[in-house]
Amino acid sequence: MPSSPVPSRATPRPTTLRDVAEAAGVSIKTVSNVVNDHPHVRPEMREKVKAFIAELDYRPNGIGRQLRQGRTGLVALALPDLTSPYYGELASTLVDVARERGLTLLVEQTDGDLDREREVATGFPVRLVDGLIFAPQSLPVDEFKQRRDTTPAVLVGEYGEGSGFDRVTIDSVDLGDRAVRHLLERGRRTIAFVGDKHRDAVRPPVVAQRIEGYRRALRRARVPFDPELVRPLAEWTRRDGAEGATALLRDRPDVDAVFAANDLIAFGVVHALRGLGLRVPQDVAVLGVDDVEQAQYSAPTLTSVALDRSEMAEMALRLLSDRLAGYDGPERLLTVTGRLVVRESTAG
Amino acid sequence: MPSSPVPSRATPRPTTLRDVAEAAGVSIKTVSNVVNDHPHVRPEMREKVKAFIAELDYRPNGIGRQLRQGRTGLVALALPDLTSPYYGELASTLVDVARERGLTLLVEQTDGDLDREREVATGFPVRLVDGLIFAPQSLPVDEFKQRRDTTPAVLVGEYGEGSGFDRVTIDSVDLGDRAVRHLLERGRRTIAFVGDKHRDAVRPPVVAQRIEGYRRALRRARVPFDPELVRPLAEWTRRDGAEGATALLRDRPDVDAVFAANDLIAFGVVHALRGLGLRVPQDVAVLGVDDVEQAQYSAPTLTSVALDRSEMAEMALRLLSDRLAGYDGPERLLTVTGRLVVRESTAG
DNA sequence: TCGCGTTCTTGCAACGTTGGAAGGCAGTCA
DNA sequence: TGACTGCCTTCCAACGTTGCAAGAACGCGA
Numbered sequence A, B: 001m002p003s004s005p006v007p008s009r010a011t012p013r014p015t016t017l018r019d020v021a022e023a024a025g026v027s028i029k030t031v032s033n034v035v036n037d038h039p040h041v042r043p044e045m046r047e048k049v050k051a052f053i054a055e056l057d058y059r060p061n062g063i064g065r066q067l068r069q070g071r072t073g074l075v076a077l078a079l080p081d082l083t084s085p086y087y088g089e090l091a092s093t094l095v096d097v098a099r100e101r102g103l104t105l106l107v108e109q110t111d112g113d114l115d116r117e118r119e120v121a122t123g124f125p126v127r128l129v130d131g132l133i134f135a136p137q138s139l140p141v142d143e144f145k146q147r148r149d150t151t152p153a154v155l156v157g158e159y160g161e162g163s164g165f166d167r168v169t170i171d172s173v174d175l176g177d178r179a180v181r182h183l184l185e186r187g188r189r190t191i192a193f194v195g196d197k198h199r200d201a202v203r204p205p206v207v208a209q210r211i212e213g214y215r216r217a218l219r220r221a222r223v224p225f226d227p228e229l230v231r232p233l234a235e236w237t238r239r240d241g242a243e244g245a246t247a248l249l250r251d252r253p254d255v256d257a258v259f260a261a262n263d264l265i266a267f268g269v270v271h272a273l274r275g276l277g278l279r280v281p282q283d284v285a286v287l288g289v290d291d292v293e294q295a296q297y298s299a300p301t302l303t304s305v306a307l308d309r310s311e312m313a314e315m316a317l318r319l320l321s322d323r324l325a326g327y328d329g330p331e332r333l334l335t336v337t338g339r340l341v342v343r344e345s346t347a348g
Numbered sequence C: 001t002c003g004c005g006t007t008c009t010t011g012c013a014a015c016g017t018t019g020g021a022a023g024g025c026a027g028t029c030a
Numbered sequence D: 001t002g003a004c005t006g007c008c009t010t011c012c013a014a015c016g017t018t019g020c021a022a023g024a025a026c027g028c029g030a
Helices: A017-024 A028-035 A043-056 A062-069 A085-100 A114-122 A141-145 A172-185 A205-220 A238-251 A263-275 A309-324 B017-024 B028-035 B043-056 B062-069 B085-100 B114-122 B141-145 B172-185 B205-220 B238-251 B263-275 B309-324
Strands: A074-079 A104-109 A131-134 A153-156 A166-170 A191-196 A230-232 A257-260 A285-290 A303-306 A333-336 A339-341 B074-079 B104-109 B131-134 B153-156 B166-170 B191-196 B230-232 B257-260 B285-290 B303-306 B333-336 B339-341
Touching: A017 A028, A017 A043, A028 A043, A062 B062, A074 A085, A074 A114, A085 A104, A085 A263, A085 A309, A085 B085, A085 B104, A104 A114, A104 B085, A104 B104, A114 A131, A114 A141, A131 A309, A153 A309, A166 A309, A172 A191, A172 A205, A172 A257, A172 A285, A172 A303, A172 A339, A191 A205, A191 A238, A191 A263, A230 A238, A238 A257, A238 A263, A257 A263, A263 A285, A309 A333, B017 B028, B017 B043, B028 B043, B074 B085, B074 B114, B085 B104, B085 B263, B085 B309, B104 B114, B114 B131, B114 B141, B131 B309, B153 B309, B166 B309, B172 B191, B172 B205, B172 B257, B172 B285, B172 B303, B172 B339, B191 B205, B191 B238, B191 B263, B230 B238, B238 B257, B238 B263, B257 B263, B263 B285, B309 B333
Parallel strands: A074 A104, A074 A131, A131 A153, A153 A166, A166 A333, A191 A230, A191 A257, A257 A285, A285 A303, B074 B104, B074 B131, B131 B153, B153 B166, B166 B333, B191 B230, B191 B257, B257 B285, B285 B303
Antiparallel strands: A303 A339, B303 B339
16 A cells, blocks of 8 residues: 655755755756855856755755864853843844854853853863853853863953953953942942852952952042941842842941942842932942943933943954964953943932 | 974864774774663773763764754744843743753844844754744744745744744733723823834734733723824834833823833833923833833832743743654644733832 | 867765664573 | 574764865867
8 A cells, every 4th residue: 555645744854955956957066066156167057056946945954064164153152141131231242243253152041050150161062062152150260271172262251360261351350449439539438349249258250359449449548448348149130139238228327339249239229228218329329330221221320330242242252263263372361441331329 | 304293272173983982992883872872882891981981071073963863952043132131031041941951042133123034034044953933023924924944933922923833922912901901990091002113014913912902901991092192112122212201291291101012111211201300100100011120120110011931931942842843733822921010100 | 080278067085973784702502 | 513692893874065086078279
């Protein structure tokens, strides 16, 4: 009994070079030459083959091509969390810039979790990407240094000093200094830092640097450093920022300014202060970092230190592209500096 | 003269099955059997090979494997923009859910641009992904319907009625109805809709549905529909929301409530009202859609219609996984309904 | 008519992997 | 000792593509 050939709605086998070649009555290689605009094909033949390509909707199979060429055009982007506006905006510009360079990003979220970051550093269990753009939070630098995976990697963020890898970094000491100097200039003297963090009893570099900048500004202004004003948070979120501010004001009702480690924390802080009946900026000034879009629209609008995300994206991809193109020199470091954007939350 | 064999710091060729096989003195296939936990390998041999795998840091080359297996485990995610909190949060959960299912997402941004969306629909010029999750904005459904690419696709959002594709959709008529009913219940009568939009003189379905819900609620309450209260915006952004609100209040100083098409617009509206010296909610109540995280922390906190992003992500990946697993039935539709979350911006 | 160069086209091999079939070996039983 | 069995290992082919080398067709001049 002949099997009834019911045409399936299911994915038929996609068209391959061979199909086009057979249809056009030429060899596979000739079709390949047409697809890749290689010479040695008569114009009329070229046209003919192109017609068949269009008719059969042939599109090269990336896998075959990449197997042959040894590269995929894929780059892994590993960052803590796409939902935070900072990383979301960074990822967004990275996707665009990568596209311009003919690369496609593939996204991994680590949640800043040590194990997940370790996996990323070790290398994905299956080799698929040509490169890695990585924004680690918890991973000890020494561990990353011993990475055996040989695909080029670019580190983004304050993390990675001494790792030997290309980096796009932020001068967060300077950033903290500028932020706190601004608050001091506005006459504030009891300035809290909200967003201290520890991983295994060590401050991640981003935290250490922002606190160092904070202390540097205080020192210059001869305002004594008060450890009680440096407030820890479990996570840099609005929620924890709000909780942290509530605790801060219970312990130290005398604070007149808050330097929040990022804008999300700052939003949480403002929210909590409002709940406590305190006015921003009259009673307490608040300043954040990242200058996320929302900072221009919050009430009050938020003073923040802006970091140029598209510049960072450009830099990261330049570093990576050079490695992919074979650059084999010593690691390179590009640094972004913050720009203070003054708004209502620190007025007066 | 012998060439000096300077060990290059450049990417050495990664370890392959062949390397491991040679090192261990067995055949390639035996190593492959060990890697894939296949039978017919003596335990001691298995251990021995595993030792060499670890020593040489062998990890299978994804391309070779996928070429053989005909699939990549990659899924393209095409959405307008990662920076918007709604899409950022959606992408974030999609990435996580996909990971659980052994899939990796590869991100494309369309900016809601017709040409970019057309490219996505047509299929990427190089075949690389097993499936597509797509949130279109501008593409006419008829055009998508004629898509020749045979990789399974799932549409996310109000878009896609009659396309014949699997969809995860939002009941935005119901959503608009609930939102406006809430405003009516609070005694508001002059309710504006901010966020009308046209593409080629046609409203995208998301807009059409929210406006229909708005009108339905008015009709039920016997409040006459006033076209002047339906306000167009070029983009659903904070900036345009603010501009739209300014224009609205100039034309119609009598409005007592704004139903914003999404939360970003709502933030812009609140910002503009504040600039005009109007109080929210006393003078004008404001309500948004999406219930982004920030809605809980803005001042005033924002009433919004929540959409369960993780439910949507689960649904989208379930639909897609089934197709990848060979499901070949008719298209399926899963619908998410909104949940009103009442906060300060519509109080009193 | 032949040889030669040019232009176009084809065949072969290889990238790294895995399924299936075939091969080798040791042990068991007659 | 030989045949058989079962286990372990190897060999072969194929996935779709492209670089290289070789082959075919053609035109032109001698």
